[in-house]
Amino acid sequence: MFQTFHSTARPDQGPPRLAALRAALAGAGLDGFIVPRADVHQGEYVSPHDERLAWLTGFTGSAGFAVVLPAIAGVFVDGRYRTQVKVQVDLAHFTPVDWPEVKPADWLREMLPAGGKVGFDPWLHTAREIEDLRAGLEGTAIEICETTNFVDSIWPDQPAPPLGPVRVHPLEVAGESAADKRARLGAELTRAGHAAAVLTLPDSIAWLLNIRGTDIPRNPVVHAFAILEAGGHVTLFIAGGKLSDDVRAHLGPDITLRPPEALEPALRTLTGPVRVDRATAPLAVSRILKDAGVAVAWGQDPCILPKARKNPAEIEGMAKAHLRDGAAMVEFLAWFDRAAKGDGLTEVAAVHALEGFRRATNALEDISFETICGSGPNGAIMHYRVTEDSDRPISAGEVVVIDSGGQYLDGTTDITRTVSVGPVDPEVRACFTRVLQGMIGISRLRWPRGVAGAHLDSVARYNLWLAGQDFDHGTGHGVGAYLCVHEGPQRLSRVSDVPLEPGMILSNEPGYYREGAFGIRIENLVVVEEAAPLPGGDAHRKMLSFRTLTFAPIDLRLVDAAVLSAGERNWLNAYHAEVRDRIGPRLSDAAKTWLEEATRAI
Structure with missing residues (x-):
C-alpha cells in the first residue's frame, strides 16, 4: 500500500529534544528560535529530512510552526489542527497557540517584554514572513537574527535529503512543450524588464520543464532550484543522481545542469534585475543577491499563474x-x-x-x-x-x-x-x-x-x-x-x-x-x-x-x-x-x- 498506519507523532520525545534545543540556544547567546514546518522550497509537504517541526514537537500537521523560548514553547496552528495538536504534543512542555488570530510578533511582545535575540534559519523562511515579523516587533527590544539551524545541530539521526528519480511528463498530457513554456515566460520577464527569475518551488520547476519526481510522497515533484533567464535558458540545480539519460535528453541543450551547492555561487554572478518571489523564495536567496550587488526585483514566481x-x-x-x-x-x-x-x-x-x-x-x-x-x-x-x-x-x-x-x-x-x-x-x-x-x-x-x-x-x-x-x-x-x-x-x-x-x-x-x-x-x-x-x-x-x-x-x-x-x-x-x-x-x-x-x- 501507499498509505501506512504507524504513528509518527512522538510526544514523549518532545521534552528531551526541547531541552537539548534550549541548551544549544543558550550556548549561542540566543533567547529563542523559530522552527517552521517549511523546507528550503517552501512546499506544504516535506521530506523526512525536513520534518523538523514534527521531530521536535510531535505535531505532524501540514501547516504551523513553533517558537521556542527559555520558559515557553509555542506551537502555532490554524483552525484545521487545533484538535489534532492537543493529542500530538506534550502539553506540559508545548503550548498550542491559535494562529493566525495570534500573530507571532504579538506573542513575542508578550513573552519577551524585556527584549531578546530570536534566531531563524534564512533558508526556511520567506522574505515576506520575516519582513512582517520584524514590522510587528518595531518599537521593541526584540531582535530577529539569521542563524544556523539549531534543530539540525541536535538531530543525530536526521534522514538524508531525498534523491528520488525524475521522470519525463508526456507532452500529450502536459499540453505544451517545455521549450514553449520557457520562451513564453522568458518573454514575460523581458517585458517586465527582468534579466532572470529564481525558481524555488518544486511544482513550478516540474511544470516548467515537463518533468515529475518522487522526492515528496503523494506529490510528484522534484527537489531542485532553477534560474530562468529572459531568453528562455534555464540553469537547473539538481542532484545528478536523480537524472536518467532519457531525462537528460528531454531537458536538452538549453537546460544547464548544476549540482545544488552551485546555486549560491551562481546567484552571485547574475546580472540584475533578478526577479525573486517575496512570498515563496527563501530569504537567503535575496540576501545572497543583495550582498553580491545584484539588483533584486520583487515579483511573483512567473510559473505560478500559468500553471494554475x-x-x-x-x-x-x-x-x-x-x-x-x-x-x-x-x-x-x-x-x-x-x-x-x-x-x-x-x-x-x-x-x-x-x-x-x-x-x-x-x-x-x-x-x-x-x-x-x-x-x-x-x-x-x-x-x-x-x-x-x-x-x-x-x-x-x-x-x-x-x-x-x-x-x-x-x-x-x-x-x-x-x-x-x-x-x-x-x-x-x-x-x-x-x-x-x-x-x-x-x-x-x-x-x-x-x-x-x-x-x-x-x-x-x-x-x-x-x-x-x-x-x-x-x-x-x-x-x-x-x-x-x-x-x-x-x-x-x-x-x-x-x-x-x-x-x-x-x-x-x-x-x-x-x-x-x-x-x-x-x-x-x-x-x-x-x-x-x-x-x-x-x-x-x-x-x-x-x-x-x-x-x-x-x-x-x-x-x-x-x-x-x-x-x-x-x-x-x-x-x-x-x-x-x-x-x-x-x-x-x-x-x-x-x-x-x-x-x-x-
Whole structure:
C-alpha cells in the first residue's frame, strides 16, 4: 500500500529534544528560535529530512510552526489542527497557540517584554514572513537574527535529503512543450524588464520543464532550484543522481545542469534585475543577491499563474482522471455500505479497501494525500490521519468523513464524502444538509470577471451562518494537474484576493465539525469556465462559472430534502443523474445496482 498506519507523532520525545534545543540556544547567546514546518522550497509537504517541526514537537500537521523560548514553547496552528495538536504534543512542555488570530510578533511582545535575540534559519523562511515579523516587533527590544539551524545541530539521526528519480511528463498530457513554456515566460520577464527569475518551488520547476519526481510522497515533484533567464535558458540545480539519460535528453541543450551547492555561487554572478518571489523564495536567496550587488526585483514566481490556468489538454486529462477515480470511489462506497452492516469494519480497513479500488484501475501512480477516514468523533479532526493507535470500529449511528484522492498520469483527484452508518441523529442530518446547501451554492455560482475567492467564500457558509455555525478552513484550494493536490494561488477563502480565471481548478468543500462528536465535509473539484450568456443578462458583462469534475453520489440518507429549495433539489437530482450516466457504465454489476438506488431522484 501507499498509505501506512504507524504513528509518527512522538510526544514523549518532545521534552528531551526541547531541552537539548534550549541548551544549544543558550550556548549561542540566543533567547529563542523559530522552527517552521517549511523546507528550503517552501512546499506544504516535506521530506523526512525536513520534518523538523514534527521531530521536535510531535505535531505532524501540514501547516504551523513553533517558537521556542527559555520558559515557553509555542506551537502555532490554524483552525484545521487545533484538535489534532492537543493529542500530538506534550502539553506540559508545548503550548498550542491559535494562529493566525495570534500573530507571532504579538506573542513575542508578550513573552519577551524585556527584549531578546530570536534566531531563524534564512533558508526556511520567506522574505515576506520575516519582513512582517520584524514590522510587528518595531518599537521593541526584540531582535530577529539569521542563524544556523539549531534543530539540525541536535538531530543525530536526521534522514538524508531525498534523491528520488525524475521522470519525463508526456507532452500529450502536459499540453505544451517545455521549450514553449520557457520562451513564453522568458518573454514575460523581458517585458517586465527582468534579466532572470529564481525558481524555488518544486511544482513550478516540474511544470516548467515537463518533468515529475518522487522526492515528496503523494506529490510528484522534484527537489531542485532553477534560474530562468529572459531568453528562455534555464540553469537547473539538481542532484545528478536523480537524472536518467532519457531525462537528460528531454531537458536538452538549453537546460544547464548544476549540482545544488552551485546555486549560491551562481546567484552571485547574475546580472540584475533578478526577479525573486517575496512570498515563496527563501530569504537567503535575496540576501545572497543583495550582498553580491545584484539588483533584486520583487515579483511573483512567473510559473505560478500559468500553471494554475490549465490548458485544454490538462483539463481533459483531469476530467478523465476523475471519471476513472469516480468509478473506484463508487465501487468503494458500495462495498462500504455492505461492510458497515456487519461487524469488524474499522477506519484502517476502509482505507485499505479504498486504496485497493483505486489500484484496481491499473492507472494509480500514488494517492494524492494520506486518506482521511474519521468515524464519529475522529471525523471532527479535520486532517485526521488514522494510525494503528487511533483506529476505531465504525459503529451504527455514526457518520464517517472519507477524504481521499489519487495521483494519475493525466490528473490529480481529491474527493470527500460523508456517509452514514444506519440512522443518525436529526441534528447531524440538519448540519449535513446545511453543508450540502453550501456546496450546491458554490456549484451553481456565476460571477463577473475579476472576482476573487474571498468574494465567493461566504456563499458556502450562508446556511451555516444562519444557524450560528461555521467551519475553520477555506472553502476550496487550487489543485495541480498530476502535481500537488494543494496548489496556489487560487483559493476559495476569505483571505484570497486572487481573481479566478478560466482553467483554474479548485476544490469545493464546505464542512462542519463538532469536537468530540462528529464531522461533516462534502467535496467536489470544479474548473472555472466562461459562462454561457443568459436570456435577459447584460450582453457586455462577461461571466464565469464552475463546471464540476467529480462524480460520485452524495449520501441521500443524510439529506433533509424538505429543507432544500427547488433549485437546490433540481441541482442535486441533475448531478446524480450525471453520476449515473458517466460512472454507471464503468462499474461492476453489483456497484451499478447500488448506484441506481444511491442516486435516485428526490
